[in-house]
Amino acid sequence: MFGLPTFLQAILGFLLLIGPLVVLHELGHYLVARWLGVKSDVFSIGFGKEIWGRTDKRGTHWRIAAVPLGGYVQFAGDGNAVSQADDDKIAHMSVEERDHAFATQPIWKRSLIVLAGPVANLIVAFAIFFAFNAIQGKAxxxxxxxxxxxxxxxxxxxxxxxxxxxxxxxxxxxxxxxxxxxxxxxxxxxxxxxxxxxxxxxxxxxxxxxxxxxxxxxxxxxxxxxxxxxxxxxxxxxxxxxxxxxxxxxxxxxxxxxxxxxxxxxxxxxxxxxxxxxxxxxxxxxxxxxxxxxxxxxxxxxxxxxxxxxxxxxxxxxxxxxxxKVGPIEAATMSVGQCYGIMRMMVTGIVQIVTGERSVKELGGPLKIAKYSGEHLSLGFDNFVWFIALISINLAFINLLPIPTLDGGHLAFYAAEAVRRRPVDAKGQEWAFRTGLAFVLALMLFVTVNDIASLLPIGK
CATH class of the missing domain: 2.30.42.10 (PDZ domain)
Structure with missing residues (x-):
């Protein structure tokens, strides 16, 4: 798939890319939750078996897990990593503990906490573009x-x-x-x-x-x-x-x-x-x-x-x-335009794939991201940091899609709750989350197989 130097660069580039972006995404959730008085039980970088962990004085267990393909914050009262409420757990909480549980918060608080992750990724991209624009100017x-x-x-x-x-x-x-x-x-x-x-x-x-x-x-x-x-x-x-x-x-x-x-x-x-x-x-x-x-x-x-x-x-x-050269206001305006332009191109790409204008072979998964990470790392600091901004916008965009288990899925449920004036029933949420999880896992499997087929010299 790669020559040895490129393979090592890919591993290093992938870790330098995904690690900070996942941490910053989850910190967005965590910090806004803490600001709004919601307790976090677990802050995890990665999934699966714990490699390292410790519990701080607020009762939050910080951990690094074996599979570095994401992360999560599990709030008080959550039944799992995707913040499904555990009614039995909440029922056995004291009044004070319920006040700090995620599921008992009003819709606006839950929405802000969920939205904070993708917003953190957009802020990262904006900050990177702003630095480039302010230092380098515009072409x-x-x-x-x-x-x-x-x-x-x-x-x-x-x-x-x-x-x-x-x-x-x-x-x-x-x-x-x-x-x-x-x-x-x-x-x-x-x-x-x-x-x-x-x-x-x-x-x-x-x-x-x-x-x-x-x-x-x-x-x-x-x-x-x-x-x-x-x-x-x-x-x-x-x-x-x-x-x-x-x-x-x-x-x-x-x-x-x-x-x-x-x-x-x-x-x-x-x-x-x-x-x-x-x-x-x-x-x-x-x-x-x-x-x-x-x-x-x-x-x-x-x-x-x-x-x-x-x-x-x-x-x-x-x-x-x-x-x-540009001033800070123009640099900021340019940065907003760049973030918007990239997200618009992502929407265009998805629509073209759905309508058949582009091949599904153009979809990429973790292996391609690792490959591109190593390549941009080999081109120098500026190229790699620019690539971080691009992937950060990708993470924000993907997480905002209205798919259960993703942040956008939660926001869709809250929107339905606001319109109906009551939450979607537990059975409906369970069905939706299982369907969403199955879709995400199937998509991950597809793009990984797609990556392998395009990166290995199969049929070439």
């Missing part, structure tokens, strides 16, 4: 067309050079960096491009072709691409350990030429490099007012061409864009 590119790919759906639909993209499917576009979120997830769809041309506003429908891409680790994804270029060839960042870094290319360099070919857009740079895997090239850059000629050995990554045939492409590990 900005004027959404004016400067070039086309060799095969461009937008050009075929009538988009011209110097057209300015002002909207995609009604979503306002200020920077070219905003276009991707409205295009990449929708291969095969037709999008409406709003463009400005010589003082006129036009609408151009573009059917997006499906494109299969692979990264340097062989991870495959299906995306859409307009085939437009907006970017000047300014280097925004250099991937640690990449051919570009080894050659001495730096952030804020402007690429002037690849070998003897002058370039004016980043797509030209990408296209010239993609066709030269493993070759030695000369990259001319402008740094300040000095032009430098840097020899670069192009890296090789696997991919798939437009005919679906496996191919090898060149890559040197740079990203484009101009950077603008």
């Amino acid at each position: 900005v590119e004027v959404p004016e067309v400067t070039g086309f790919a060799a095969k461009s759906d937008a050009r075929n639909a009538g988009v011209q050079l110097r057209d300015r993209i002002v909207s995609v499917d009604g979503n306002e576009i200020v920077s070219a960096t905003e276009i991707a979120e409205h295009v990449l997830p929708y291969p095969g769809r037709t999008v409406e491009l709003g463009i400005e041309r010589e003082g006129r506003t036009l609408t151009v429908p573009v059917k997006l072709a499906s494109q299969t891409v692979k990264d340097q680790f062989g991870n495959e994804g299906r995306i859409a691409d307009l085939g437009l270029d907006f970017a000047s060839p300014n280097v925004r960042l250099v991937v640690p350990g990449s051919p570009a870094e080894k050659a001495g290319i730096e952030a804020n360099d402007r690429i002037l030429a690849i070998n003897d070919t002058r370039v004016t857009s980043f797509r030209q740079v990408r296209d010239l490099i993609m066709t030269r895997p493993g070759e030695k090239i000369t990259v001319s850059v402008l740094r300040g007012e000095t032009e430098k000629m840097l020899p670069v050995t192009v890296g090789s990554v696997p991919g798939t061409n437009e005919k679906g045939v496996k191919a090898t492409y060149g890559q040197i590990g740079i990203a484009y864009g101009k950077i603008e």
Whole structure:
């Protein structure tokens, strides 16, 4: 499945990723419960056999268990790890103990306690994005067309050079960096491009072709691409350990030429490099007012061409864009938008899988998360922390789904209780929780088998 170094990185990355996120999620439940006067009997990281544990002066038993795929807080009066009330246990409590039991609390308190876990994960992601935005600023590119790919759906639909993209499917576009979120997830769809041309506003429908891409680790994804270029060839960042870094290319360099070919857009740079895997090239850059000629050995990554045939492409590990510094308010606003955008893409992905637009093979489980954790860890601190933010939003999103045993399932029960003015009967809750548990276990089994099938060279 992995080479040995990558396997060790995957184990380390997975533990560094899941451990803190689970702790912070459960701390959200615990701290809000404690604030609202609800006693916690057990705080567990992981499930199954206890590896370590101790009980504090408040009577909470803190434990680490053998299976590190989650955790739970069991409150006073709970019958199990998913906070089903134990009526017999509650009946034998003193009046004071009942006051601190979870099940005896009003709906608003129970809802806040349950909601606190996913909110904690969203706060983690927000904090990470805020730090990146405040330190690094934002990438900005004027959404004016400067070039086309060799095969461009937008050009075929009538988009011209110097057209300015002002909207995609009604979503306002200020920077070219905003276009991707409205295009990449929708291969095969037709999008409406709003463009400005010589003082006129036009609408151009573009059917997006499906494109299969692979990264340097062989991870495959299906995306859409307009085939437009907006970017000047300014280097925004250099991937640690990449051919570009080894050659001495730096952030804020402007690429002037690849070998003897002058370039004016980043797509030209990408296209010239993609066709030269493993070759030695000369990259001319402008740094300040000095032009430098840097020899670069192009890296090789696997991919798939437009005919679906496996191919090898060149890559040197740079990203484009101009950077603008932002203040704390704008950094916070950007962070909220990033969290929302990622959750919206998750919803889109699930809908596409349900409707058959995407294959269920794109679903990932713990093995893929471990693999990706190791890969992002190998790319450096920034990449790994960014991946933590992404998975933190995933955890929040999944836990908010209205599935019994998950936080969203509890919230659904409380909503029903608020409407009916009485709780769902014990038999109904028991049936729902058993069904929810069976669904979650079946899903975990499916994605794990899916992971094994995609990570092992079976049929490849």
